[in-house]
Amino acid sequence: MKILKIQTGKVRIKENQITKSKGFTPQMLKVLFGKKWADWSPIYAWVIDHEEGIIVVDTGETYKTGTKGYLPKWHPYYALAVEFDVKQEDEIGPQLLKMGIDPKKDVKKVVLTHLHTDHAGGLHHFPNSEIIIEKKEFGNASGLKGLLAGYLPHRWPKWLDPTLIELPNDRYFTFSKSMPVTKDGKVMIVATPGHVANHISVIAEVDGLYYFLAGDTSYTQENLLNGIPDGIGTKESVDTLKDIVLFSKLNPTIYLPSHDPLVPNRIDNKETIS
Ligand SMILES: [Zn+2]
Structure with a gap:
């Protein structure tokens, strides 16, 4: 089994979204009206080359975010708080083809950590794969409710008919719910x-090393280790960060969130959380 990273362009958000700040102003207002933009961050997706078939974790973003009318600019988040830089050749489909993997034929399963556009934007490349999505997350992201919450359900491929999962109370080390x-x-x-309330992560064990494909549990490893949640999540964020740190004390863990600029060093040097 091998783990490969694919960078599908870049995203820029506000500092206040990356790191939750203190004070009485509601977090969402700080994210929307925060003056400080963070640096451009990578958007990663993952390939697990497993004997039972290729699994893709998250699908990255589409270049269409840079075309007029694709993003709902009436939505305050898209009007004020996020920018994308994705070229057509940055999309996951063309990048997989370059690696010798045909996304339409060779990918058995696609797991989405959650349905935000920078994770679901490349779904259209996988019409013949089993798409695995957490059931409540799919509900929360669908329809008008989803659109108002910042998801782009109207951009999902028409053929999307996911396998909706509910994680059983099966403990996996420090995590109370899991599924193979x-x-x-x-x-x-x-x-x-x-x-998000029903965010999931994927852990792949290769020769005793645990690759933690973390989605957006935190934007950086630094914030994970400091136990600082992001500026948009729920109260459970802090407990999740603790679970991940405890997991890393039990198992050598390479932490790979979707937007951490230090991901390449970490994966290339097999740098574990210490
Ligand atoms: Zn997200």
Whole structure:
């Protein structure tokens, strides 16, 4: 089994979204009207090359975010608080083809950590894969309710008919809910609520090393280790960060969130949380 990273362009958000700040102003107002933009961050997606078939975790973003009318600019978040830089060749489909993987034929499963556009924006490349989504997350992201919450359900492919999962109360080390993705149990989905209420992460064990494909549990490893949640998540974020840190004390863990600029060093040097 091998873990490969794919960067599907860049995103820029406000400092107040990356790191929750103190004070009485509601967090969402700070995110929308915060004056300080963070640096451009990468948007990562993952390939798990497993004996039972290729699994993709998150699908990154589409270049269409840069075309007129694609993003709902009437929505305050898209009007004020996020910018994308994605070229057509940055999308996950063309990048997989370059790696010798045909997204339409060779990818058995796609797991989405959650449905925010920078994770679901490349879904259209996988019409023949099993798409695995947490059931409540799918509900929360669908329809008008989803659109108002900042998801883009009207941009999902028409053919989307996901396998909706509910994680059972099966403990996997420090995580109280989990489910295997592969028969050998080397690829697991765990519940990591916080960034969104039903966020999930994928852990892949390769030769005793645990690759923690974290989605948006935190934007950086620094914030994970400091136990600082992001500026938009739920109260459960802090407990999830603790679960991940405790997990890393039990198992050598390479922490790979979707937007951490230090991901390449970490994966190339097999740098574990210490
Ligand atoms: Zn997100």
